[in-house]
Amino acid sequence: MEFNYTIERGNFSGAGVASSNIKKVLKQLNVDNALIKRVVIALYEAEINVVAHAWEGQIHVRIKPHAIEMVIADKGPGIPDIDRAMQEGYSTASPEVRAMGFGAGMGLPNIRKNCDELNIESKINVGTTVTMIIHL
Numbered sequence: 001m002e003f004n005y006t007i008e009r010g011n012f013s014g015a016g017v018a019s020s021n022i023k024k025v026l027k028q029l030n031v032d033n034a035l036i037k038r039v040v041i042a043l044y045e046a047e048i049n050v051v052a053h054a055w056e057g058q059i060h061v062r063i064k065p066h067a068i069e070m071v072i073a074d075k076g077p078g079i080p081d082i083d084r085a086m087q088e089g090y091s092t093a094s095p096e097v098r099a100m101g102f103g104a105g106m107g108l109p110n111i112r113k114n115c116d117e118l119n120i121e122s123k124i125n126v127g128t129t130v131t132m133i134i135h136l
Helices: 017-028 033-053 095-099 107-114
Strands: 002-008 056-063 067-075 117-123 127-135
Touching (some): 017 033, 033 107, 107 127
Antiparallel strands (some): 002 056, 056 067, 067 127, 117 127
16 A cells, blocks of 8 residues: 655644554554554654755655555755754754744654664755655
8 A cells, every 4th residue: 555645844734644644544454553653653753854844745655564664755955964863852943843842853863763764865955855664
């Protein structure tokens, strides 16, 4: 099964649609609740990162017999220092994003904690692609 979603910059009210929809599908497939929770956390954090930092993005989710693969590709400023961005509390969120309660610097660390495999590729002023895999 495959699912695709578009993410708009600054659309915080639309953030979470993909993770919510995927949660429903996984429940229908009788996937273990602990695995569903990991998928939802990782996917939601990735959605919020795109909404908060990028110009636009795409989510592609593929549910395979033994894994859930999620690819989030955005067009945006990119991540200058991925290692630093992976540190809890490090954030480049704008004051406006922080005022809404986002941008605490936990997005990428939470993604890492909930994925079995994580790959991040980023090019400055081009964008970032985050590939997340959770084994079933």
